[in-house]
Amino acid sequence: MKNILDKYDLVVGLEIHVQLNTESKLFAADKNSFGDTPNSNVSPITLAHPGTLPKPNRSAISHAIKMGLACNCEIASYTTFDRKNYFYPDLPKGYQTTQDQHPICVGGYLDVKSGDDIKRIPFNRIHIEEDAGKSSHDAEHEGSLLDYNRAGTPLIEMVTEPEISSAEEAGNLLTEIRKIVRYINVGDGNMEQGSLRCDANISLKLKGSSELGKRVEIKNMNSIRNVQRAIAHEVERQAALLDAGKTVLQETRGFNDDTGKTTGQRTKEEANDYRYFPCPDLLPIHVSKEWVEEIRATLPKLPHEVLADLQENYEFNAYDAEIIADNKELADYFYETSKLCKHYKRIANWLIGPIKSYLNDSNIEIQDSVIQPKLLAEIIELVAADKVSFSMASTRVLPALIKDPNQSALDAAKQLQLLQSDDQDELIKTIEAVIASMPDKAEAYRKGKKGLLGMFMGEVMKKSGGKANPKVANKLIAEILEK
Structure with missing residues (x-):
């Protein structure tokens, strides 16, 4: 791909869909939950019965504003919903309620790694829309099976400007967005469950040219690696067409994760063929400055802020800081432990080493650990005071405390006769x-x-x-x- 990019510039814009973790759907009181019995979370509104009217979910709007603030967006004081007309076999209404003319968030940016540098990736907008249901196709049934549980669940769509210039940048941006989603608790970011999905708009243009190439949209990728693989494949496919004097069709394509290749789905003569118009069933929403400030006050430290804090105030190296900052619960655990124990480097070593091994072996997350910060601080203080060696603390004291977390670290070491002798x-x-x-x-x-x-x-x-x-x-x- 490197040789190809000596001749062409890669231009990528991403459309990232984030499912919001509200209790109910965007316009109905139906439960918003993954993995429930098919068609158990539906109502007349979800099924588009005649005479039913939608009502906006305040929590979904609040989550969208929160994400916009985390991404440095301008929050619109006036926002509206529109109808997007396209054949959706798994949306009973036959159209999608989304935002076109007046999105909730405008502009914004995130800074991500690009090689050895940091690059600012700008957003065009973040808007709210409803998700479609799920169609299943298998050999046991004639036709398709439809599950409407997901129909109407709230999404935000994050649309970047076409200023991403490598698969690495695209992957790093998605990674940062997933971290932010989890940090501010607006979604779970689980790509394997479809809670975070990505469409990539990919084109090539001659090196240094201002004329953009034909854009190809790769739809519904559900892993960061697949987004990067799809970009790499499209670079080679489009370059081969251009080098042969052929035209790249403006089209929608799908990505096959088994073959690593994209395949055509439908051509798009116009960039916008969805016939948007204002939704007559939903009034405009006025967002007050007071509401925005209330939401801003709930924002925790964001991943990049935690990363900087760990390096500047706790003297972490970049590797340790990135591992701790990667997970909000892990970062919270570190901060809680650091209030009880000032051996910051030792805390990091324990979290990255023995504690991580224990979590992996137990298949649990740090928030489910029986080793609470107070107990870890006690273990570290024993080692720092040369009362127990690190080896004995990690291989014997820690397992004993996992079995019985109600005892102190000192008591466990005494019972195991591990206290070091100065005789x-x-x-x-x-x-x-x-x-x-x-x-x-x-x-x-x-x-x-x-x-x-x-x-x-x-x-x-x-x-x-x-x-x-x-x-x-x-x-x-x-x-x-x-x-």
């Missing part, structure tokens, strides 16, 4: 016994093989049952070997 007389006896058992290795050490010190240290720790203070033991071993 030098006893430690010297242990060291001398170890050295005496390996006279050839002791002689090799004295002749210059200083790397053997670690081996002696390991044997001393083993013989002491892990209770020897490593710092003291290391010093004594070297002193005794030099005699």
Whole structure:
């Protein structure tokens, strides 16, 4: 792809659909829930019975404003809904209620990594719309099966300007949006469940030219990797057509994640063929400045703010900071632990190491951990005070506390007889016994093989049952070997 981009500029715009985690649907009181029995969350409004009228969900509008604020958008004081006319087999109304002329959020941007630099990706708008239902096609049934549970659930569509110039930038933008969605709790961002989906508008133009190429839209991709794969494939496909003197059709295509290729679905003669018009059943909504400020006050620190805070105020390196900031619950856990224990680097090491292993083995999230911040702080303080070695704390004290989190870390260490001994007389006896058992290795050490010190240290720790203070033991071993 690199050689192709020596000749062409890649131009990408994304349309990201985020399902909002409201309790009910956008215009009806039906339950908004994933995975329920098909067609159990429907009502006359969802099924478009004659005479039914929609009513806007205030929580959905509030969530859209919240996302707009997180993405540096201007929040419209006047917003309206429109009808988008297109054949939707899984929307009983036969049209989609969305926003065209007066979206809830205008402009905005997010900063993302682009190689070694940071690039600002601008948004055109963020608007609210309803989702369609789900069609299933299988060999056991004649025709298609329709589940209307998802029909009418609230979405926001985030439309970027066509200023993304690589698959990497597209992936990084999606990653940041998913993090923000979870941080501010407007959705779960689960792409595998369709809670976050992406359409990519992709075109090529000659290097340095101001004339844009024909745009191809890849629909409904449900993983960041697939978005990047689809962009890479389209670059090669479109470049091959242009190099052969052929025309790239303006069309909608689908992406096959098995083959990694796109296939044509329908051509689009005009960029906009949906015949939008104002929805006659819904009045305009006036958004007050007071309401916007109330919502702004509920915003937590955003991912990029947490990342900067960890590096600037807690002296994290970039790697540790990115891992902690990647997950709001993990970041919250760190901050809570840091109030109880000032060994910030040790907290990060435990969260990225032993705690992460425990969560993975248990298949749980940090918020479900029985090791609460207070308990982790106790473990870290024991290690920092040289009362228990890190090895013993992570392999024995931690498992004991997972089984019985009601005891203190100190009590667990005492019961396991793991408290390190500072009794030098006893430690010297242990060291001398170890050295005496390996006279050839002791002689090799004295002749210059200083790397053997670690081996002696390991044997001393083993013989002491892990209770020897490593710092003291290391010093004594070297002193005794030099005699």
